[in-house]
Amino acid sequence: MQNAKDTFYITLRNRLATLNPARTMTLRGITRPGILAEDAEAPMPQPLLDAFTLRWTRLDTDTQLPSILAQMVCEIHYATAGTQTNSGLNRGRVLEEMDDELIQILCPSSTIKFNYTQTPAVQMSTMLFWSQALFSPATAVRERMERVATVNVFAFQEPGEQ
Amino acid sequence: MADLSTQNPTSYSLQMATALLRTNGGTTANLLMPPATGDAADTGQLGIDAPNFQSLPLSPAVFRKLRATMKEGDATKYELLIAAAAVQAAVGDLQLSSADTLFAMAAGVVIDGKLFLIEAKAVSEHLGEVYIYRLLLRESTAEWPMQSST
Numbered sequence: 001m002q003n004a005k006d007t008f009y010i011t012l013r014n015r016l017a018t019l020n021p022a023r024t025m026t027l028r029g030i031t032r033p034g035i036l037a038e039d040a041e042a043p044m045p046q047p048l049l050d051a052f053t054l055r056w057t058r059l060d061t062d063t064q065l066p067s068i069l070a071q072m073v074c075e076i077h078y079a080t081a082g083t084q085t086n087s088g089l090n091r092g093r094v095l096e097e098m099d100d101e102l103i104q105i106l107c108p109s110s111t112i113k114f115n116y117t118q119t120p121a122v123q124m125s126t127m128l129f130w131s132q133a134l135f136s137p138a139t140a141v142r143e144r145m146e147r148v149a150t151v152n153v154f155a156f157q158e159p160g161e162q
Numbered sequence: 163m164a165d166l167s168t169q170n171p172t173s174y175s176l177q178m179a180t181a182l183l184r185t186n187g188g189t190t191a192n193l194l195m196p197p198a199t200g201d202a203a204d205t206g207q208l209g210i211d212a213p214n215f216q217s218l219p220l221s222p223a224v225f226r227k228l229r230a231t232m233k234e235g236d237a238t239k240y241e242l243l244i245a246a247a248a249v250q251a252a253v254g255d256l257q258l259s260s261a262d263t264l265f266a267m268a269a270g271v272v273i274d275g276k277l278f279l280i281e282a283k284a285v286s287e288h289l290g291e292v293y294i295y296r297l298l299l300r301e302s303t304a305e306w307p308m309q310s311s312t
Contacts, residue, residue, distance in 0.1 A: 009205055028200050032202070040208050042213075
């Protein structure tokens with residue numbers, strides 16, 4: 001399952017870097033595309049603004065198939081306070097831009113699975129694929145506007161895969 | 163209307179705060195900072211590589227427990243008072259733009275071998291000059307034995 005989660009993150013990150021190279025963040029001394037896997041970073045009191053945070057929640061497995069099919073739920077959290085130039089009054093528009101970016105980086109909704117524990121990453125035999133995003137209503141917390149998109153990610157467990 | 167009266171900041175408040183913190187049980191807090199050359203590899207972003215956080219000692223500091231919350235599942239909260247002189251020196255050494263950046267970069271604080279997470283930050287200032295940084299800390303639930311200092 002971990003290979004599927006790693007591949008999903010790297011795929012979205014690479015697509016985001018191509019789609020909007022300006023959406024970057026600086027984390028642990030590195031400036032990188034504005035997307036992160038929450039469980040691979042230090043705990044934060046609040047999610048980063050203007051970046052996508054991937055949080056893995058539910059896991060279901062179908063063991064009736066020749067290979068185990070794992071279904072994992074990924075919550076993609078994002079928030080913005082708008083831009084300084086507009087004194088934050090464009091936070092609704094900026095959130096809408098992030099909605100649009102997320103829709104675009106989730107398409108196409110499949111990719112080949114890689115094993116990133118080896119360098120260079122090793123291509124695996126199966127694909128992972130995911131559902132369309134379900135967007136929650138936007139919530140306003142003081143000057144922040146936030147939204148959560150939920151995606152179901154499916155991947156087959158390959159022999160020998162942990 | 164703006165207050166245009168002359169207010170010359172002096173270092174007296176800084177020195178006073180440093181002396182007060184030192185005499186009131188001054189301890190050393192170690193910020194966990196990312197290494198100067200960050201890990202740009204995919205493995206660094208996936209939690210495969212060790213982050214190799216460096217310990218940045220700040221002293222004098224005073225560490226105290228806040229009023230117990232007595233709420234089930236709530237981690238105990240603490241307050242850390244750090245002398246602004248120490249923070250300014252660290253900001254200068256690391257060539258950062260501000261103390262905000264310093265604390266935003268920190269992955270946690272180690273005090274007496276225990277790890278704490280930074281929840282919030284506030285400052286006390288006099289004549290526009292910050293003399294104490296106050297961090298609200300939450301006790302980490304991961305019971306890792308940490309090294310107190312480098």
